[in-house]
Structures are given as C-alpha cells and as structure tokens.
Amino acid sequence: MTRARAPRAALALAAAVLLAACDGDAGPLDPARRVAPLELERAMAVGDGFAAGALDDALYASAQRHSPLAILLRRAAGVDEFAQPLIADPGFAIGDSGGRLSLVAFHPPRIERLPRGGPLVEPPPSGPYRNLGVPGALLVEALAVRSEATSILGNPFYDLVLRDRGTFAQQVAEADASLVLLWIGTSDVLSYVAVGGDPDLAPGLPTPGGTFAGIYERLLDAILETTDRVVLFTVPDVTLFPLVRTVQPFVPDPVTGERIAPLIGPDGQNLDRSDLVTLDALPLIAQGIGVPEGAGGTDEPLPGRVVLESGESALARTEILRYNETIRRLAEERRLPLVDIHALVQRLASDQGVLTDGIRLTTEWLVGQAFGLDGSHLTPKANGVVVNLVIDALNARYGSRIPHVRTADLPGLPLLRSD
Known part of the structure; x- marks a missing residue:
C-alpha cells in the first residue's frame, strides 16, 4: 500500500509545483485573493510622462496601454480597459506639433517625426481619468495646476488629462482612489537637462530641492486624505539617460x-x-x-x-539627490511603499545592465531595449521591470500576493519600425 500511495503523492507534489510555476507566469488566477488588501478597482496613477506611459517623445495609445498602472492592473486584477486618455497612434508629440518619433534607418541612425495623431480613442469619462499621468508635468506646479492655462510652461497635456476639472489631489478625491502610484518629479530636472540647461527654455528649473520638499510633502498629504495606500517613486539620474549619453563630445x-x-x-x-x-x-x-x-x-x-556643460550636469545631479532625500524620508515617515527608480537606472547604466526574462536591458540608445527613441522615456519592457518592483513593494507592505509580470511578453524597441 505504501508503494501504491507513493506515486500518487509524487503526482500531487508535481501538480502543486506545476500550479505554482503557472501562477507566476500565466495570466491572473483568482485575482481577488491576491489583491484583496489593495482594492485595485479604484487604483490610480498621478505623475508625469513616466506615469502616463509616454514613449518616443509622444503620448499614444499603444504605449499608454503599457504604462505602469496598465501593466499592474492587467497582471494583478485582469483589467485590460480603464479610464485613461488614449490617443490614436501616432499620438501627440511632447513639446512639438507632430506625433511620435519613428526610426527609419539604423546606421547611421535616422529618425523622423510622424504626423500628429488623434483623436481620443474613446470619449472622455464623466469623472476623472484613472491615469492622471501628464507628460511634462512639474512637481513644482502640482498643487494648483488643472489646465494648460494654469501651468508654468503652458503644457497642453493638462487640458487632455486634467481637463480643468480640478487639481491632481482633487481628482483623486473625486474618484475615491483606493491606491495611488505617485510618480512625479522627474520632469523638474529632465526638462532642464533636455534643453542643455537653457534658462530661457526651462525657466526656474531644475526645481530647487527645498522647494521640491515642501510641495512634494503637501501633495502627498493631500492624496493621503483620500487613501493611505500610496506608492512613491524616486527620481532617476537623468544625466545617465541615453538622451545625453549617446553623442560623444x-x-x-x-x-x-x-x-x-x-x-x-x-x-x-x-x-x-x-x-x-x-x-x-x-x-x-x-x-x-x-x-x-x-x-x-x-x-x-x-x-x-544641445550641450549640458559640466556645471549644469552637476547641478542636476545635486538636485536629484535632494529630491530623493525628501521622497525616501516621507516613505519612511508615512510607512509607504517605495520604488527606487534611481537605483534601477543606475543598474541599467552599468556594464551588466538588468537581466529580465533572459533579455538584458541597458541604457544604450536603440539597442538597449530600456529607453525609447527619445532617449528619455522607458519602453513597455522596462515598465514591466518597474511594475515588478511595484509588486514587490506592495506585497511586502500590504501582504498581497501578486505574481511578477513576464517582461518577455512586453515590447521593447524594434530596430526598425514600419509605419
């Protein structure tokens, strides 16, 4: 009898192992059990282009569908569709009148901007969008901005996303968000670096660290009035981005x-x-x-x-360190999950890069698979790495059991695109 039971026990063990393996790689299984502490049906994102899913210097639907919030909801709750301002490809360019960038030749690299896309894939909802990521959004204006007219640099994406319905925190409150991914602050220094520190093109930037600290804390506290479940993200060292590391001096x-x-x-x-x-x-x-x-x-x-001189890049890095001191301090004081994007970009910029599902991601332009053609926004594959860090932080803080995303299933950057 013992020998008769042994094969059944072995089969049961094998089945359990197989189920566990599938649980980590396949689509969502019993999402309610995994995310019960989080109530993801009202999860939202607040931030800049990184939260929005911007890519290739534009905001467009096929990239927006791979924003961190979209990937998280798809993986954790099986949600494919939620209220976000999807723009028909090739989308709306960031700081330009066209659409996204397109690679038309690899050697030497030749990039062209496609015509402006649109319109919105779906009519705007009656309430707030769940993804309130605004390309180019500055932390320094986040307490009051609600439209292009009320933004410091006249950012038209505010009219698309916030729609003059209220500030970030007011719309989080209106939607009664249960969880917020707060990824903001990168544009306060990236907008400076991207124009070579030109004060006429980036007035008042980078945002001074002291100013950043006060506004970030007030924004966070305003969001915490609606939900105590907020994930914070550090600001990456944008001087490591391919935007400024590809062209040698x-x-x-x-x-x-x-x-x-x-x-x-x-x-x-x-x-x-x-x-x-x-x-x-x-x-x-x-x-x-x-x-x-x-x-x-x-x-x-x-x-x-187009030139960021040594003193300007040193200023950018100094302010980034000050930003992150604030974000880390508040994460600790408020006992909030923290995703260290600064450390992730440092790893991407290292000789080893980041190995994910057998693919090595680096900051090398065009071939590193982590950054888009603009050299400053993450690909869906890199967003998958970010979401796995989010999942780790959520599971550790709230006791959820969300499995990792398979980044192999997410697109990187094709060597050439057909448009």
Whole structure:
C-alpha cells in the first residue's frame, strides 16, 4: 500500500509545483485573493510622462496601454480597459506639433517625426481619468495646476488629462482612489537637462530641492486624505539617460571610433568628456555644426540648448539627490511603499545592465531595449521591470500576493519600425 500511495503523492507534489510555476507566469488566477488588501478597482496613477506611459517623445495609445498602472492592473486584477486618455497612434508629440518619433534607418541612425495623431480613442469619462499621468508635468506646479492655462510652461497635456476639472489631489478625491502610484518629479530636472540647461527654455528649473520638499510633502498629504495606500517613486539620474549619453563630445574616427577632435561648444570652447551632448545635436553635427573645419566641419559652435556643460550636469545631479532625500524620508515617515527608480537606472547604466526574462536591458540608445527613441522615456519592457518592483513593494507592505509580470511578453524597441 505504501508503494501504491507513493506515486500518487509524487503526482500531487508535481501538480502543486506545476500550479505554482503557472501562477507566476500565466495570466491572473483568482485575482481577488491576491489583491484583496489593495482594492485595485479604484487604483490610480498621478505623475508625469513616466506615469502616463509616454514613449518616443509622444503620448499614444499603444504605449499608454503599457504604462505602469496598465501593466499592474492587467497582471494583478485582469483589467485590460480603464479610464485613461488614449490617443490614436501616432499620438501627440511632447513639446512639438507632430506625433511620435519613428526610426527609419539604423546606421547611421535616422529618425523622423510622424504626423500628429488623434483623436481620443474613446470619449472622455464623466469623472476623472484613472491615469492622471501628464507628460511634462512639474512637481513644482502640482498643487494648483488643472489646465494648460494654469501651468508654468503652458503644457497642453493638462487640458487632455486634467481637463480643468480640478487639481491632481482633487481628482483623486473625486474618484475615491483606493491606491495611488505617485510618480512625479522627474520632469523638474529632465526638462532642464533636455534643453542643455537653457534658462530661457526651462525657466526656474531644475526645481530647487527645498522647494521640491515642501510641495512634494503637501501633495502627498493631500492624496493621503483620500487613501493611505500610496506608492512613491524616486527620481532617476537623468544625466545617465541615453538622451545625453549617446553623442560623444568629440568627432570620432568613422572606422575606429577614436577621438579626432573635440566638438565646439556654445561659447566656442572645446568640449571635454565632462560635457554632455543631447540627441538633438545629431542632425546639427551631420551638417558640420559643432565640428572643427579641420575635421570636415563648419567651425560653427553647437547651440547651448544641445550641450549640458559640466556645471549644469552637476547641478542636476545635486538636485536629484535632494529630491530623493525628501521622497525616501516621507516613505519612511508615512510607512509607504517605495520604488527606487534611481537605483534601477543606475543598474541599467552599468556594464551588466538588468537581466529580465533572459533579455538584458541597458541604457544604450536603440539597442538597449530600456529607453525609447527619445532617449528619455522607458519602453513597455522596462515598465514591466518597474511594475515588478511595484509588486514587490506592495506585497511586502500590504501582504498581497501578486505574481511578477513576464517582461518577455512586453515590447521593447524594434530596430526598425514600419509605419
């Protein structure tokens, strides 16, 4: 009899192991049991383009459907559709009149902006959107902004997302949110870095750390009046983004890649390795701008908007550290889950990158799979990594048992796109 029971016991054990394996990889199983402490049916996101799911310098539906909130709801609760301002591809560009960027040639890289997309895939809901991610949203204006007219830089995405219905916190209260992903603050420094620290293009930025601390705490406390379940996100070191780590500050040898001559900076100075050059410099350099005459260029300096000089990048990093001191302190004081995006980007920028489902993600532009064509927003695959960090934080803090996302099932960045 003992021998007769042994195979059945072994089969039962094997079945249990198989079920456990499927539980981590397949679609949601018994989501109510897994997320019962969280009430995800009223989960919301508040923040900037990272919360919105922006990609390739635009907001468009096929990227929005892979925002962190969308991935989390799909994985944890089996929810595919919820109220968010989906924009028909190729979407609305961020800070431009067109749509998303498209890669049309890989070597040398050639990127074109597609025509403006739209309209909204669905009519706006009668209440607030559940994803209140606004590309370009600044923490410094988050307490009062509700429309383009009330934003510091005249950001039109506020009219699309907030619709002059109320501030972030007011709309969270109106929706009676049960959980909020609060991912905001990156634009307060990224908007500065992306324009080479030009004060005319990014007035008042980066937001000073002291100002950031006061406003962030007030925003958080306003949201906590509605729900005590808020996930906080640190601000990444945007000076590690491919936006400013792809173009070297010198003219390379086309065969060996070795330095031939330094690029010419805005004041006619030779750039060195401590200076960062943005992706927007690529078409200018192709025309010989910023390239010494002896190296085949025009001797015309690069404009300041595409060069982040060493002092400017140091300022950006200093403020990021101050932002994160505030966010970490508040997470500890309020006993809130914290997702360390700053540490994640440091890992992506390391030689090892981040290995996820057999795919290595890095900050290398075009091939690293973590960042889109704009070099500043995360791909859906990288958002999957972020969501797994969110899941870890939720499970640890609230006792939920949400399984990880399979990042292999999420798109990265194709080498070429057909449009």
